[in-house]
Amino acid sequence: MSDAAMKLVVVGAAGRMGQTLIRLVDSMDGVTLHAAVARPGSPFVGKDAGEIAGLGTNGITVGDDPLAAFLHADGVLDFTTPATTNEFAALAGQARIVHVIGTTGCSAEDNAKITAAARHARVVKSGNMGLGVNLLSVLVERAARALDPADWDIEVLEMHHKRKVDAPSGTALLLGEAAAKGRGIDLVSKSVRSRDGHTGPREEGTIGFATLRGGSVVGEHSVIFAGEGETVTMSHSATDRSIFGRGAVKAALWARDKKPGLYSMLDVLGLSSR
Numbered sequence: 001m002s003d004a005a006m007k008l009v010v011v012g013a014a015g016r017m018g019q020t021l022i023r024l025v026d027s028m029d030g031v032t033l034h035a036a037v038a039r040p041g042s043p044f045v046g047k048d049a050g051e052i053a054g055l056g057t058n059g060i061t062v063g064d065d066p067l068a069a070f071l072h073a074d075g076v077l078d079f080t081t082p083a084t085t086n087e088f089a090a091l092a093g094q095a096r097i098v099h100v101i102g103t104t105g106c107s108a109e110d111n112a113k114i115t116a117a118a119r120h121a122r123v124v125k126s127g128n129m130g131l132g133v134n135l136l137s138v139l140v141e142r143a144a145r146a147l148d149p150a151d152w153d154i155e156v157l158e159m160h161h162k163r164k165v166d167a168p169s170g171t172a173l174l175l176g177e178a179a180a181k182g183r184g185i186d187l188v189s190k191s192v193r194s195r196d197g198h199t200g201p202r203e204e205g206t207i208g209f210a211t212l213r214g215g216s217v218v219g220e221h222s223v224i225f226a227g228e229g230e231t232v233t234m235s236h237s238a239t240d241r242s243i244f245g246r247g248a249v250k251a252a253l254w255a256r257d258k259k260p261g262l263y264s265m266l267d268v269l270g271l272s273s274r
């Protein structure tokens with residue numbers, strides 16, 4: 001592996017995570033900000049990336065051309081939108097660089113495109129880049145494996161800030177996937193994503209989701225195992241989005257000398273069972 005600092009591009013540079021990432025790349029060892037890319041037409045294009053992230057001038061001008069930005073880069077940190085991430089996955093594949101994807105709300109079709117791009121790029125994708133939630137997902141999988149579905153119902157509850165646009169959150173789905181894996185079931189066919197009106201009794205073996213939105217909440221998640229006469233709740237609170245950013249930078253550094261492929265944060269953190 002090269003000793004030179006890894007040259008990273010932050011896309012979605014003006015976003016909440018984009019600004020966080022610009023600050024983190026500036027403060028972390030082994031990485032350097034190579035370019036910053038915002039949405040074409042964004043008022044931030046042409047501005048100094050350090051200025052928009054509150055760091056003071058850093059000499060990197062925010063651009064709107066991902067191709068030019070990726071050309072001599074080693075990796076891209078992408079917390080944007082599913083459509084944008086799809087486009088960037090193809091470009092990162094062509095450039096054969098590391099693509100760290102934090103974007104949530106991707107459809108099955110989006111994920112298929114990302115998997116195709118991972119034939120050439122080293123992609124790390126996770127609905128949550130933090131250590132705590134990934135550790136929690138391992139514990140949830142174990143609990144779900146141990147608790148009989150005839151006696152224990154599983155519900156995933158989440159709350160986020162009022163500007164979040166997708167639901168349930170990527171983290172809620174990640175935790176739901178972990179519970180489904182523990183039970184050996186398919187989450188898509190067994191999940192109840194919302195309830196309203198006369199729903200009838202709860203169907204045994206399903207995994208339910210409930211979503212709250214409001215204020216500036218960074219991310220609250222609970223997985224509730226509800227039995228007869230007792231409940232077990234496993235939860236995580238994020239109070240600062242830098243935990244996701246630090247995880248993303250860590251993922252980029254980890255993937256630098258890996259073979260092309262699609263990896264998760266469990267792989268990065270050494271928590272994977274595969």
Ligand code: NAD
Binds near residue numbers: 105126
């Ligand atoms: P945000 O809306 O503040 O930022 C998204 C940014 O992407 C915006 O600035 C937008 O202009 C930009 N963008 C859109 N199209 C673009 C394009 N074509 N080129 C360049 N930039 C473009 O949202 P956010 O809170 O920063 O979250 C972004 C995503 O990351 C969401 O999907 C969110 O759920 C996810 N997220 C994931 C994690 C994780 O750990 N995986 C943590 C936090 C947020």
